[in-house]
Amino acid sequence: MALAPNMPKSWRAETKPHKFCPGCGHGLVLKALGECIDELNIQDRVVFGCDIGCSLLSWDFFNVDSIQTHHGRTTPVLTGVKRARPDRICIAYMGDGGGYAIGSQHLVNAASRNEKITVILVNNCVYGMTGGQMAPTTLPGMKTETSPYGRDVELTGNPTRGPEMVAAITPPSAYVARGTVANLRQLKKMIKKALETQMNGTGFSFVEALSLCPTNWRTNAKETWGFVEKEMSQFFKVGEIKVPESKEGK
Amino acid sequence: MADKPVKGEKRFFVTGNEVVAWAALAANAEIMYGYPITPQNEVMHYWTRLAPKYGRRFLQTEDEISAGFTTVGGVLSGARAFTATAGPGNTLMQESMSMAEMMQIPTVVVVQQRGGPSTGTVIYSQQEVTMTCFGGNGEGFRVVYSTGSHQELYDYVIKAFNTAWKYRIPTFVLGDGYQAKMRESLIMYDPEERGIQMVPTEKIVGASGVPGVDREPKHLRNTYNTEEELYKVVGDLAKHYWQVAPEIEEYEEFDCADAETVIVAHGVVTRAAQGAVKELREQGKKVGHFRPITLRPFPKKAMEKAIQKAKEILVVESAEGQLAKIVKAEIYGSDIPITGYFRPGMGITAEEIVEYILNKG
Structure with a gap:
């Protein structure tokens, strides 16, 4: 089997190796995204925005124009770009805290308005950058720095199922999926479809990627993969949730 | 599509909010982002009625946090973009305006001050001075024009776009509920006919060419790793601000x-x-x-x-x-x-x- 190229063309070699922790899932998601940018040949049209939290470490990741924004505010910044320059392909990249907590109103309303942008949200069940606090996506019973005895859903509610929420409020022309870094081919297909949805101008596109945080999970390699493939995937069902209806009809 | 929104010089007897919308049109503002709050609402009302006739755009956002940040996005993409707000909305916009301060993003915000603290009244005050000048976790690297009449609202909204884009400093026009809601006579004009050149905008992101091939990519950030790194950035901002301040000051x-x-x-x-x-x-x-x-x-x-x-x-x-x-x-x-x-x-x-x-x- 031939080896895949080391780096997508749209990656910025000068800023590699990247700044994420060993074992982090961001590099994998950004690799899938980079390959999609290459294959769709859109490097000159992409405006990339990243949030606060670990995702901000991608601020100089690509050879594309990039804006590092504030926590939760990547969605409105990229919405602002898209509304002013509809020919740009706008990608808002964030974590679960940015998308489902501090920036949830922006995600909900951008989805409701069917903004023609692509949101890629990396779900690793914790706040990584700030040191492993409970996130909207922390699983029931899961121990974090602010749920040291395990997340009690009676006190803190259930984890946010973001794609299901977004699918419920977007029109049929939107694209919504949940992928996982444990299945990179599938994740890449999803990101590609999301970008194509934006390029076709039909609607909002949203991909949640289940990802890894061995640093804050305090897991070894085997446990890390076990957590994403079993626990996380059991609670957060992987797959396409909404695919734009074909223009030709069925 | 209609040509220029304002031709020649014409006397009007209108509210200040209407003046702001006309001035932004005359200044060739391309897009307004906004969220309803009294006493600013009619800026949006007039803008949404007039803008489509001149190929301009509008987005009603989910809150003022978003209105501020979408304005930031619009400006970064090279559009002459603005928003308008008041009171608690001004509070919510401080976050995006601190980002604009840090990243030298030439945003324009019209503030029609209402009573405070808190929800206060929807009527009038001058209680948003400290916030508009020094709000957010910043250093007050902003330009704040405090207008006193409808003529000035018109003049300074046009000027705000030029100041913002010329110096790359977020610029505010500080009005109030009286100016917003009162009718008063003023002369509207096309800036160009008066010899006022609109400072050209720039696609800060999204310029042509393949980044990394034809040109360097724009990597814009507001987060730094070390004290020294940040100190240098803020030092440069301060130096720039105090250098151009004498050109900007008016009284x-x-x-x-x-x-x-x-x-x-x-x-x-x-x-x-x-x-x-x-x-x-x-x-x-x-x-x-x-x-x-x-x-x-x-x-x-x-x-x-x-x-x-x-x-x-x-x-x-x-x-x-x-x-x-x-x-x-x-x-x-x-x-x-x-x-x-x-x-x-x-x-x-x-x-x-x-x-x-x-x-x-």
């Missing part, structure tokens, strides 16, 4: 040359102060009035000159000393006593000022 003065009492007031209160000076001069009192038009940067040197003969300074404002605080800091070292006539959230008339000055002896 007016009335009968200050021999004035023993100098009334300091800004915004719509300048009109009462001017009236009071006229009345008191007729009574033979040596009273003058200094009016900063830019509250940030503050016209410090001009003020120092205006108070050379002064025995007292009276700050008059519809707030509990927000302007007075700035004045005290700016003329630190002067031994002229400073007192205040503070009416938070209340209008102020010339008669009141005259009475206050005569009664206090």
Whole structure:
């Protein structure tokens, strides 16, 4: 089997190796995204925005124009770009805290308005950058720095199922999926479809990627993969949730 | 599609909010982002009626956090973009405006001050001075024009776009509920016909070419890793700000040359102060009035000159000393006593000022 190229063309070699922790899932998601940018040949049209939290470490990741924004505010910044320059392909990249907590109103309303942008949200069940606090996506019973005895859903509610929420409020022309870094081919297909949805101008596109945080999970390699493939995937069902209806009809 | 929104010079008798919408159109603003809040709403109402006729755009966002950040996005993409707000909406916009300060994003925000703190009233105040000048976790690297009439609202909305884009400093036009809702006559004009060149915008992101191949990519950030790195960035911002400040500062003065009492007031209160000076001069009192038009940067040197003969300074404002605080800091070292006539959230008339000055002896 031939080896895949080391780096997508749209990656910025000068800023590699990247700044994420060993074992982090961001590099994998950004690799899938980079390959999609290459294959769709859109490097000159992409405006990339990243949030606060670990995702901000991608601020100089690509050879594309990039804006590092504030926590939760990547969605409105990229919405602002898209509304002013509809020919740009706008990608808002964030974590679960940015998308489902501090920036949830922006995600909900951008989805409701069917903004023609692509949101890629990396779900690793914790706040990584700030040191492993409970996130909207922390699983029931899961121990974090602010749920040291395990997340009690009676006190803190259930984890946010973001794609299901977004699918419920977007029109049929939107694209919504949940992928996982444990299945990179599938994740890449999803990101590609999301970008194509934006390029076709039909609607909002949203991909949640289940990802890894061995640093804050305090897991070894085997446990890390076990957590994403079993626990996380059991609670957060992987797959396409909404695919734009074909223009030709069925 | 209609050609120019304003041709020639025409007299209008309209509300200030309508003036803001027309001025933004005349300035070739391409897009407004906004969220409803009184007393600013009619800026959006007029903009949404007029904009499509001239190929301009509008987005109603989910809140003012979003209105501020979408404006940031629009500006970064190279659009002459603006938003308008008031009171608690201004509070929510401070987050995005601190990002604009840090990243030198030429945003334009029109603030129609309402009563505060909190929801206060929807009517009028001058209580958003501190926030508009120094809000957010920043250093106040902003330009704040405080207008006092509909003509000035028109002039300074146009000017705000040019100041913002020329100096790459977030720029605010600080009006208030009276100016927003009152009708008053003014002359609208096409800036170009008056010889005002609109400063060209730039695609800060999204320029042509393949980044990394034809040109360097734009990697814009507001987060830094070390104290030294941040210190350098903020130092450069400060240096730039203080370097251009003298070009930006604006003020007016009335009968200050021999004035023993100098009334300091800004915004719509300048009109009462001017009236009071006229009345008191007729009574033979040596009273003058200094009016900063830019509250940030503050016209410090001009003020120092205006108070050379002064025995007292009276700050008059519809707030509990927000302007007075700035004045005290700016003329630190002067031994002229400073007192205040503070009416938070209340209008102020010339008669009141005259009475206050005569009664206090």
